[in-house]
Amino acid sequence: MTPDKLKLASHVTAINWNRIEDEKDVDVWNRLVNNFWLPEKVPLSNDIQSWATLTPDEQLLTMRVFTGLTLLDTLQGTVGAVSLIPDAITPHEEAVYTNIAFMESVHAKSYSSIFSTLCSTKEIDEAFRWSVENVNLQKKAQIIESYYYGDDPLKRKIASTLLESFLFYSGFYLPMYWSSRAKLTNTADLIRLIIRDEAVHGYYIGYKYQKGLEGVSAERKEELKAWTFELMFELYENEVQYTHDLYDSVGLAEDVKKFLHYNANKALMNLGYEAMFPAAVTDVNPAILSALSPNADENHDFFSGSGSSYVIGKAVNTEDDDWDF
Amino acid sequence: MSAVAAQPAVGQIASRTTSSRLIYFSSTSENTHRFVEKLRMNAARLPVYTYEDTLLAQEPYVLVLPTYGGDEGHGAVPKQVIKFLNVAENRDLIRGVIGAGNTNFGETYCLAGDIVAAKCNVKHLYRFELMGTSEDVDRVHEGLEEFWTRLPQSQAQQ
Numbered sequence: 001m002t003p004d005k006l007k008l009a010s011h012v013t014a015i016n017w018n019r020i021e022d023e024k025d026v027d028v029w030n031r032l033v034n035n036f037w038l039p040e041k042v043p044l045s046n047d048i049q050s051w052a053t054l055t056p057d058e059q060l061l062t063m064r065v066f067t068g069l070t071l072l073d074t075l076q077g078t079v080g081a082v083s084l085i086p087d088a089i090t091p092h093e094e095a096v097y098t099n100i101a102f103m104e105s106v107h108a109k110s111y112s113s114i115f116s117t118l119c120s121t122k123e124i125d126e127a128f129r130w131s132v133e134n135v136n137l138q139k140k141a142q143i144i145e146s147y148y149y150g151d152d153p154l155k156r157k158i159a160s161t162l163l164e165s166f167l168f169y170s171g172f173y174l175p176m177y178w179s180s181r182a183k184l185t186n187t188a189d190l191i192r193l194i195i196r197d198e199a200v201h202g203y204y205i206g207y208k209y210q211k212g213l214e215g216v217s218a219e220r221k222e223e224l225k226a227w228t229f230e231l232m233f234e235l236y237e238n239e240v241q242y243t244h245d246l247y248d249s250v251g252l253a254e255d256v257k258k259f260l261h262y263n264a265n266k267a268l269m270n271l272g273y274e275a276m277f278p279a280a281v282t283d284v285n286p287a288i289l290s291a292l293s294p295n296a297d298e299n300h301d302f303f304s305g306s307g308s309s310y311v312i313g314k315a316v317n318t319e320d321d322d323w324d325f
Numbered sequence: 326m327s328a329v330a331a332q333p334a335v336g337q338i339a340s341r342t343t344s345s346r347l348i349y350f351s352s353t354s355e356n357t358h359r360f361v362e363k364l365r366m367n368a369a370r371l372p373v374y375t376y377e378d379t380l381l382a383q384e385p386y387v388l389v390l391p392t393y394g395g396d397e398g399h400g401a402v403p404k405q406v407i408k409f410l411n412v413a414e415n416r417d418l419i420r421g422v423i424g425a426g427n428t429n430f431g432e433t434y435c436l437a438g439d440i441v442a443a444k445c446n447v448k449h450l451y452r453f454e455l456m457g458t459s460e461d462v463d464r465v466h467e468g469l470e471e472f473w474t475r476l477p478q479s480q481a482q483q
Contacts, residue, residue: 023374024353031393192431199429207354266427269356269455279460293428295435295452302421302450303468 007086015091022211025092028204032099035197039110042190044117050183051118057249060127062174062184063119064246067131069171070111072163073194075141076201077104079148080160084205087153093208100201107194114187136242140167140235154216157209158228158271162235165202165267166260168195170243173256173288180287188291195292206270213272228271236264258284342381345369346473349389350406357391357425359456364466371405379409382418384483385476387450387469391425392437401436410441420480421450421472423465428454 020026054062081101088094115124131137144167147159172195179188213221239260247253262282265275275282289296347368351357361368368389369380392401410416422445424438435452442449451468453461473481 022353027352027393034399195429196431199427203354203427210355265458266455272355272359272456274456275458279458282458289428293431293434295432295439296428300435300449300452301464302448303464303472 009086009088009094013091015095017092020092021090022092024204024207025090025096028200029092029096029099031200032096032103032197035193035200036103037193038106039113039190042186042193044114044186044190047184047186048118050185053183059119059123061246061250062178063115063123063127064130064134065171065174066111066114067127068134068137068242068246069168069194070108071131071137071141072168072171073104073108073111075145076160076163077101077108079145080104080163081201083148083156084160084208087156087212089208089211096204100204103197103201107197110190110194114190118187134242134245136238136245139238140242143231143235143238154209154212154224155227157205157212158224158231161202161206161209161270162228162232162267164198164205165270166232166264167235167239168198169259169263170239170246170256173252173259176288176291177252177255179291180285192292202267202270206267206272210272225273228268228273229276232264232268232276236260255285255288258282259288341378342383343369344383346384346386347389347469348380348382348386348409350403350409351391352393352403356456357389360425360453360462361389363457363459363462364469366466366469371409373405375404375408379405379412380415381412382415385418385420385481387421387423387472388419388441389423389425390437390441392430392433392435401433402440403437406437406441410445416445418483419445419447420476421447423450424452425457426452426454 017026051059078101081097081104085094085097088097115127119127144159144163147155150156172191175184175188175191178184213224216224240257243256243260244253247256258281261277262284265277265282268274268276286297345367347361347364347366348371349357349361349368350371351359351361351373353373358370361370371380372378388406390403390406393403410419419441422438422442424435426433426435426438428434430436435449438449438452441447450472451461451465453465457465
């Protein structure tokens, strides 16, 4: 790894938001700004009682999962999103990456808010020491980091999208699991805000990757596609070990792996590729899916039943400013 | 070809007419477009930009539309879809909705589909994520064919 290779943008001109080259930049900027939040807004202290009902093993697992997520957010905020700026196609794309970088730092800090609310300083320090020493966690960060410092802009976007849309999910599983059992529900609310942000990040970086692909040869397209799947396999194998390492103690590893497959497919789709894992191994526990989204269950598939099982989705808000009729 | 562009019709200078039974919106991310292509059904795409003239439906149709998540659902329905549905004739011919989205957006997953279904009083038939998996494609393909045969004759015809 040669950290000195990471460059700054070579030329900067004053950004004109009244002259837009790609509407997606404005859409995503607005989406991210509207989604802005801070951990202080979530009443984490309401989880103190619930935290006390977890066994020591479960508490240890939860802390380790969150330090693992902290590492990924730190990597993405400090290096990942910043490394995409010199390759940006439009000035507004650069601005979006600065927003992404800052939000990743907010995410990283929010785990510390959870820790300081629920755990002792000694426990926190031990969990962070574990994150430095865990081989699989370090490996996943190193793999991604090596491409951030590399000299291929499109590979950098692939690595970044896989981090945003795949690598977080071995960790995100646990707060969704606790939430489905009515535990640590405020912590889960905070994690859902992070998940929402990461979804926009993965979507946007994947979109910019596809924009970048438009200008390259067919051979190069094939090379990058093959490379994407190779990297996915490499990261996946490591994720499986990481998952067993963490979750075997509570017997949840197989359930987590389905969630990994499901999210690996979505990460590939964000890059414009077809899903890789078949439906037989992406049947995520319905309790986890509904902790993620209350509209994600099978009751919302009119085609599969007689139609009698159809349930009208809960509309959060049916008002729209310029909805005329 | 799976996606057929709508043809301009005589006397419809301001809008383009379409007889497709599947009408969809997809932004420049192309996710919904890819899904519809995989269906291999005759389909018409709404204009990507709001300054373009919208389509005029000629036959009953199912609308496929994505939700771009977050922000408590405000502005969930794409402006281009609003422009299309603000035409009363288009609203009269809608028979169902299929939503695209991402479960990571929590309660707003496929919310635009819910809103349009509620406003137009039709069913939100199916939800899929991003560009859909091959299972989604199979189910929607079969589901739509059955849907049109099951629909009362009075509704399946204009």
